[in-house]
Amino acid sequence: MHMSIWVDNIPLTKNPARFMWAISRPHWRPALVAMLAVIVSATLYAVIPYVFKLIADSAAALAQGGAYRDLILAAFAYIGVALLAGLIWRVSGFAGALWATGARASARYALTAYVTRHSRSYFSDHFAGSLANKINHAAAGSADVVEEVLWQFLNFFVTIIASFVIAFLASPTIALILMAWVAIVAPLNVYFARKRVPLSAATQNIEAKLSGATVDLLSNITAMQEYARRAFEIDRLKIGILKRRAAGLRNWRFGEAVLLGNGLLQTFFSGAMVLVAVYLTQAGTISVGDIVLIIALVFNIEERILFLGSNLNSFSETWGEIRESLEEILEPHQIVDKPGARPLEAVRGQLMFDNISFGYLTPPLFRGLTLHIPAGQKVGLVGKSGSGKSTLTRLLLRHHELTGGAILIDGQNIAEATVDSVRKAIAVVPQEPxxxxxxxxxxxxxxxxxxxxxxxxxxxxxxxxxxxxxxxxxxxxxxxxxxxxxxxxxxxxxxxxxxxxxxxAPILLLDEATSALDSESEVAIQDALRMLMEGKTVIAIAHRLSTLHEMDRIVVLHDGEIVEDGTHDALIAEGGTYADLWRHQAGGFLQEEDEDI
CATH class of the missing domain: 3.40.50.300 (P-loop containing nucleotide triphosphate hydrolases)
Structure with a gap:
């Protein structure tokens, strides 16, 4: 059976029920087959206690001279019903497997695709390991939900309805006790399952943070070893582990309390049904076969209600994990294509920062900055930390949106173009590849x-x-x-x-690609950069002013403003900010750190 697991065109929401609907829609055919198979199979299994009644009544009649043929027919009826129910149940297994695995694949694909459209600032605020953990939990949880809904809850409701009908045929009194049992236990379990969702969500959130912290530690294992901070890191990790244990213990204890209550109610109602059945048998109201039927129903329903409590606990935990994952993953995208956005046609690479305004905080960093870069010109950006060098390039890449003004590539406003087309027009060589x-x-x-x-x-x-x-x-x-x-x-x-x-690409962004290399590597890379820059519009962030000799023009930034603009020789001759920076370099580097993201 061919089907698509891709759900690009389906809007995802933080509501777990709507999310499950969205990722299940591509798999509606196997889902429908699986549900119909469960309904038919569960109904047939519920009929088996009635077949036991026929066998018991036939055996009792045989002892009093009844026909042996009736007992044989009842026995073959059991074999036929059990065989048919089992075969149809297996149909639900094959179809349900397509649904569950498909939903899991769709969830993983949809959530990963959604995360990749988040802005740079989103990833600055979230552990990569934590995000991967949440995607895994939501994807695995989606398959678990399908399994629980299909083979537990749907099976439970069909079994209860069929059992009630069969019990009513044997004894309306027994049927009423059964109805009271289910009417009390089922809503209570649903109520407590909802109460458990926040506990499960909190546990999953702590688990995700712990996973992210572990990944962060392992990613920086060299620094830990070189600074001899193993004991410090292990102690730090212990805090997260203890928090995870405490949250998990609260969740587990709550589940055990629910199961204890289920067990007590189950004993009370099943005992009541058996006692009433014994009384009705003694009174001659029901047959021996009926009491066999009722006892079989009691065991059947006991098992289903026991599973209901257990599965609702498991379901609420999974539901909480999915909800917590969706809350973090499905935050609104900060950088999106505007309605009607068209691909950018960047051929020459002319750049215009036209009266732009932007800031991470108040007051803004850029307040009406204007900078024109002709196609093919190589411009070096110079300035101390926080002057706006890196921010300017990130705005060009649309990692952030302007609060005022416009950035134009070949006369086209990048805010009106598709994000992908803007980034396809730009090649980036970062300082830390x-x-x-x-x-x-x-x-x-x-x-x-x-x-x-x-x-x-x-x-x-x-x-x-x-x-x-x-x-x-x-x-x-x-x-x-x-x-x-x-x-x-x-x-x-x-x-x-x-x-x-x-x-x-016609536009090239360089973030000092040689500042941390040995001399031999630097020479090789400088030669490579010359080849790369040929015929390109270049913006190079310079941490070391000696690398600017390849630039046609140098722009000096200070607190988001252009304070100097010209060639190296001209700016040295002016004796301004650039000349001061040139004189005060230590070992060829500016006295600065990288700007905050």
Whole structure:
């Protein structure tokens, strides 16, 4: 059976019920088959106690001279009903498997796709490990919900309704006791399940944070070892572990209390049904077969109600986990395409920051800044920490939205264009290159997915990366490790440059790609950057002023304002801010740290 698990066109909400509906819609056919199979199978299983009644009555009649044929027919009736019920139940298993696994796949895909559209600031506020944990919980929980609803709750309600009808045929009194039993126990279990949802959500939230903290620790294991902070980190982790244990214990105790109450009510009502059945048998109102029927119904319903309490506890925990995950994952996207947004046509790369305003805090960083960069010009941005260098490039990449003014690429307002088309027009070489845990070939191909092997190798040669790649055991098919840890800083940087060369975007953003490298690596990368910058509009953030000799123009920022603009020689001659920075460099670096994101 072919079906799609992709739900791009279905709006996702934080409401778990609507979310389950959204991810189940692509799988409605197996869902319908599975539910119908459960209804039919559960009804047949509920009929089996009635078949036991026929067997008991036939056996009692046989002892008094009745026909042996009736007992044989009743026995074969049991075999037929049990066999048919079992076969149809297996149909629900096959169809339900398609539904459950499909819902899980759809949930994982939809949530991952949604997360990838969040802005940079969102990821600054959330642990990557915690987000992955929440996606996993929501996806796995979706399959669990399908299983619980299909094979537990639907089965429970069909069994109870069928059992009530059968009990009523045997004795209306027994049927009324059964109805009272279910009428009291079912609502109580639903009530307590709802009360447990916040406990489950709190437990899942602590679990996600603990998972994120663990991933953060393992990601920084080298720093921990070099600073001999193992004891500190383990003690810090203990706090989270104890919080998780306390939350889990509260949740578990609540569930056990519900199960205890279920057990007491179950004993009371099942005992009442058996005592009434014995009394009615003694009074001659019902037959021996009827008492067998009632006892079988009692055991059947006892099992279902026991499972109801247990499954509602499990269901409420899963529901709480899904709700908590959706609350964090499905926050509104900060950067979205406007209605009617069209792809950007960036051919030449002319840039215009037109009277822009923006700020993370109050007062804003930029207050009416204007900067024009002709196509093909190479501009170096200089300034101390907090001056706005990195923020300016992030605004160009639409990691944040302006509060005023406009940014134009070739005369087109990027706020009116699709986000992807804006970013496709720009190649970025960051100061700290990060690679995917994939092969070198795949990492370079990220610049242009349809590139040939020859084009990948050419880009690597231009980036001065081919030489070291060839020396690796598997060459271009070498896995680089998590975040590229198997390669040196200079090697990672050259892979990123090769990726940017392959992308061949008209606009290039450089965040001082050589500031933390040895001299040999720096020379190789400077040569690669010259090739990369050829014919491009370039904005280079300079942490080391000596790297600006390739720039046509230098723009000096201070507190979000342009205080100087000109060539290196002209600005030195002016004796202003740039000249002061040049004189006060230590080892060629500006006295600053990277700006906050």
């Amino acid at each position: 990060v690679l995917f845990h994939r092969t070198i070939r795949e990492n370079i191909l990220y610049g242009r997915l349809d590139a040939t092997d020859e084009e990948v190798e050419r880009a690597a040669r231009l980036a001065n990366a081919h030489g070291f790649i060839e020396k690796l055991p598997k060459g271009y098919d070498t896995l680089v490790g998590e975040r590229g840890v198997k390669l040196s800083g200079g090697e990672r940087q050259r892979i990123v440059i090769a990726r940017a060369i392959l992308k061949n």
